[in-house]
Amino acid sequence: MATKSTSTRIVLLDPLSEADLPTTNPAQRIADPNGKAIGFLFNGHNAGALLFQSTIEKMTKRFSFSSVVNRVKANLGAPSTPETIGELASTCDTVVLGVGA
């Protein structure tokens, strides 16, 4: 089937936009949590509170962490503050996030 010349066709513009995402290098998983500093960041949703608390109890009983940092997000529907993220990043070897929606 012959196509029309470009000049007689209707030209539409794509409304989509692509994110310009920076490349990131995820942190390496720690092989052995014993002797490491762990952080727990709870999102604050009461529906997940029991599960998250139980997770903390089981993990701290099972492993010998050098230190434990517990934090709760101020707004469960928004990202953590840069201060909280900075604190956890600088004081912990690994962080557990969760839970509830």
Added chain:
Amino acid sequence: MNIQLKSERVYVDSVEEAIEICYQRGWTDGLPVVPPTEALVTQALQYLKRDPSESIGVIPPKNSPATVERIVINSIMGGCLPNYIPVVIAAVEAMLEKPFNLNGVQATTHCVCPLAIVSGPIVRQLGFNSEDGVFGGGSRANAAVGRAIRLIMWNIGGAHPGEIDRATLGHPGKYAYCIAENADGNPWEPIHVEKGLKPEDNAVTMFGCEAPHHLHTGSGTPEQTLDNIADAMSTIGNNNFLVGGEILVVMCPRAANSIAHAGWSRGEVKEYIHQNAVVTVARARKRAPHMDAATDAPHWTKFVEVADADAVVHVARRPEDINLVVAGGWGAAGSFCAVCPSWGYLGGLAQTKPIQMPS
């Protein structure tokens, strides 16, 4: 003005094919759109006199840049005339303010949807509807601006139901949700003046909220009208009862003027509603019987003594958490008002931006 466009060009042979390709490529949320031709987009950019590559900000959750070019394309698709697009740009600016938490609004399981409230002289100038049927159809400006905002959130933000948009029930406003304030029928200052702008300014206030709960508030005393509104707010299922935040009350001009004529100020109206829109702890236990448990305590237990069955939870924690707008037709023998609960303190908080028209 020499306009350099960066968007991909898609070539079609007919209007029918243009409409269908918008569906095939996922450019629409289900409603048909105006095919965004290069001619229409160029015409709008020439009117705006702004750099097409200028980014207003990134739209979550995809975090793609909302360039002027992309905003114009989506606005054309929504049916906007070029002079509606500054309203859309102001709406995007408002939603990108941190307290609005657009990322959360786009993704939550709650039904929250951004409502655009247009106010100022531009309402009349551009033909926005602020009278009969204000929440419904019939006005190109209301519909097109509302559609443009949704298409921006769909195409640039990437929030699709069942994917990142996890709204369990959704909201009819997720097709278009735009009203205008009735300046002639408003006995108090416009909402944009309350939010800090000048009376002669044009503005759009974005507020994340549910669909309007329509109330027949009758023709009684101010207290009777406001008690009706407060009662409608005082339910254990009201999200604002659970998580605080702001709530919207829309009054038709009849209700507003009756109350103002009796000597009530806007602030006194809000104070009364705040005081009387309450849920007792005894009633609250029906929804959250384990509220005493540290792991199951609702947000409001931080402020109220749960051991006291008669203690009350204010649905609007403070009078200033009530956004009050006068809109709609005059009303019949009795007045009508509406209440729009919100996503609470989590996001969607009212943000007002001035509308900058091209010189």
